[in-house]
Amino acid sequence: MSEALHYQSIAELSAALQARRISAVELMQAVIARTQAVEDRVHAFNSYDVGDALAQASASDERRARGEARGPLDGIPIGLKDVIAVTGQPLTASSRMLKNFVSPYDATVTRRLREAGAICWGRLNMDEFAMGSSTENSAFGPTANPYALDCVPGGSSGGSAAAVAAGETIVSLGSDTGGSIRQPASFCNVVGLKPTYGLVSRYGLIAFASSLDQIGPFGRSVEDTAMVLGAIAGHDPLDSTSWRAEVPDYRAALQARRGPWRIGIPREYFGEGLDPEVAASVQAAVRFYESQGCTVKDVSLPHTEYGIGVYYIIATAECSSNLARFDGIRYGHRSKEAKDAVEIYSKSRAEGFGAEVKRRIILGTYVLSSGYYDAYYLRAQKVRTLIRQDFLNAYRDVDVMLTPTAPTPAFRRGAKADPLAMYLCDIYTIGVNLAGLPAVSVPCGFSADGRPIGMQLIGQPFGEAELLAMAHTYERAHTWSQRRPTL
Amino acid sequence: MSAPSSSSTDLNIDHVASLARLALTPEEKAHFASQLGDVLDAIEKLKRVDVTGVEPTAHAFPLFNVWQADEARAGLSVQEALRNAPAQRDQMIVVPKVVE
Numbered sequence: 033m034s035e036a037l038h039y040q041s042i043a044e045l046s047a048a049l050q051a052r053r054i055s056a057v058e059l060m061q062a063v064i065a066r067t068q069a070v071e072d073r074v075h076a077f078n079s080y081d082v083g084d085a086l087a088q089a090s091a092s093d094e095r096r097a098r099g100e101a102r103g104p105l106d107g108i109p110i111g112l113k114d115v116i117a118v119t120g121q122p123l124t125a126s127s128r129m130l131k132n133f134v135s136p137y138d139a140t141v142t143r144r145l146r147e148a149g150a151i152c153w154g155r156l157n158m159d160e161f162a163m164g165s166s167t168e169n170s171a172f173g174p175t176a177n178p179y180a181l182d183c184v185p186g187g188s189s190g191g192s193a194a195a196v197a198a199g200e201t202i203v204s205l206g207s208d209t210g211g212s213i214r215q216p217a218s219f220c221n222v223v224g225l226k227p228t229y230g231l232v233s234r235y236g237l238i239a240f241a242s243s244l245d246q247i248g249p250f251g252r253s254v255e256d257t258a259m260v261l262g263a264i265a266g267h268d269p270l271d272s273t274s275w276r277a278e279v280p281d282y283r284a285a286l287q288a289r290r291g292p293w294r295i296g297i298p299r300e301y302f303g304e305g306l307d308p309e310v311a312a313s314v315q316a317a318v319r320f321y322e323s324q325g326c327t328v329k330d331v332s333l334p335h336t337e338y339g340i341g342v343y344y345i346i347a348t349a350e351c352s353s354n355l356a357r358f359d360g361i362r363y364g365h366r367s368k369e370a371k372d373a374v375e376i377y378s379k380s381r382a383e384g385f386g387a388e389v390k391r392r393i394i395l396g397t398y399v400l401s402s403g404y405y406d407a408y409y410l411r412a413q414k415v416r417t418l419i420r421q422d423f424l425n426a427y428r429d430v431d432v433m434l435t436p437t438a439p440t441p442a443f444r445r446g447a448k449a450d451p452l453a454m455y456l457c458d459i460y461t462i463g464v465n466l467a468g469l470p471a472v473s474v475p476c477g478f479s480a481d482g483r484p485i486g487m488q489l490i491g492q493p494f495g496e497a498e499l500l501a502m503a504h505t506y507e508r509a510h511t512w513s514q515r516r517p518t519l
Numbered sequence: 520m521s522a523p524s525s526s527s528t529d530l531n532i533d534h535v536a537s538l539a540r541l542a543l544t545p546e547e548k549a550h551f552a553s554q555l556g557d558v559l560d561a562i563e564k565l566k567r568v569d570v571t572g573v574e575p576t577a578h579a580f581p582l583f584n585v586w587q588a589d590e591a592r593a594g595l596s597v598q599e600a601l602r603n604a605p606a607q608r609d610q611m612i613v614v615p616k617v618v619e
Contacts, residue, residue, distance in 0.1 A: 136599045229579045243578050272585040273578065341562040352539060359540070362612055366605035373617045377540040390541060391551055395558065397539040398530055408562070413575030415568050420576060452557050468579020493580070 038199035056107030080154035106149025111201035129384030139236020157191030186216030211461025218437035218486025229468035230275030233268030289501035296430030313477030352396030441483035
């Protein structure tokens with residue numbers, strides 16, 4: 033029994049398109065119909081352009097009719113987080129500051145997806161400027177978790193995760209600065225991958241914290257995720273931090289690489305604050321890998337407890353600098369109350385930014401201000417070195433590390449009003465960004481009341497193929513990924 | 520009397536908001552000062568780490584001397600570049616007078 037079109041895999045849909053059993057327009061119409069049926073409950077999108085999506089689908093069908101189909105992604109809808117530029121479409125970062133902004137160009141990932149024939153579909157909701165862990169910090173209203181509508185989908189890429197889980201798109205892209213792909217993936221029972229820093233171009237991604245940000249894919253399966261990663265990865269001269277790495281065939285690697293792997297279990301990730309149901313699910317996954325012949329080794333990342341502090345210095349410092357460009361002059365919101373140039377800056381920013389963005393700009397400005405730089409920013413950069421060395425030391429003995437993605441399953445909307453409590457949601461994901469490593473969240477269970485649980489596999493630099501193969505090995509032997517939400 | 524947290528009292532929110540060109544309401548100032556005091560307390564524990572001789576990391580994989588080929592490429596047209604301007608006239612962005 034095959035599933036409804038909007039829940040099928042890229043491989044199934046691609047085969048159906050190739051055999052002319054369906055057209056790209058029919059597929060897009062099915063995804064649009066599904067979106068229109070559930071969006072009043074999920075609110076994964078800030079906006080979507082039905083006419084533009086159907087025109088892209090029609091162009092895909094014409095290519096195929098001419099025998100010029102571009103590969104397995106041709107005709108496949110992919111949702112993009114509303115922080116990634118798409119020519120002629122809104123680009124809001126879920127902020128009042130950019131409420132009316134229309135992108136004049138494509139991000140490199142957008143261009144590469146177009147070149148692969150994929151259909152860029154909709155602008156997905158997020159925490160404002162990617163700052164948050166619940167998608168509650170959106171100026172356009174929160175997104176709901178498709179598996180528990182009174183709960184958050186995680187964040188900041190909550191719309192990207194929820195849309196994939198709810199069948200409102202086949203796959204999607206998000207961005208991850210401290211866990212913003214992996215944590216929502218774990219909350220929404222989907223796969224989400226944060227690539228090695230530099231593997232995917234950031235050109236056309238609205239910057240939050242430039243030394244930590246990476247764009248990455250979401251899918252309902254490891255294979256779908258691998259196929260999207262293959263399309264967007266690779267060197268880009270428009271991003272000076274882009275790495276000249278060879279891009280392997282990630283999909284082929286799923287079959288070719290079979291382990292057995294040496295798996296490290298960092299003991300600092302299984303301590304106080306870890307929900308018992310999450311712990312049990314992750315430990316069951318560890319036992320599965322052992323049963324497959326993998327070696328499991330206890331490892332230590334001793335500077336883990338400093339990760340949150342380092343992150344909230346470095347990320348806010350970089351954000352205060354990056355968001356200085358939103359000054360009401362050249363683009364974005366301009367206050368009508370301003371009497372002079374300086375007031376245009378300060379009032380436009382006051383009216384355009386939400387509370388969390390303001391808090392982070394204040395904190396970032398403070399840690400960079402005269403007299404505090406050495407005590408905060410420079411010290412944080414040094415501790416960042418120690419956190420990175422912890423990982424590299426551990427990788428002398430193991431190939432990959434396995435941890436929970438988040439300390440708990442999805443929480444209720446409004447449950448974490450205190451900023452510090454929200455920041456602690458990212459405790460297991462932040463170290464990966466500080467160290468620049470790749471990591472993937474994979475569905476590994478459900479709580480008794482039906483909320484998804486994810487595990488995180490952390491790889492070595494540019495070890496995405498190994499990570500995806502390891503995730504695929506688990507996925508093939510379990511059925512979590514096949515459980516759909518009731519909507 | 521308990522000593523006030525040093526980090527909380529160090530944060531002069533008026534000064535920092537002025538540096539950030541961010542007009543905050545009195546309520547926001549009070550709220551943020553208290554919330555950020557909590558965050559700064561959490562950050563204080565970095566002072567326990569011995570960082571003697573440790574080099575700072577700005578990027579996990581730093582690249583240096585990254586150059587683009589010096590080739591002319593098409594850019595945005597004036598119309599496209601001004602599309603999102605809050606106020607424009609004669610192919611220019613309109614701003615208040617800053618020099619008398």
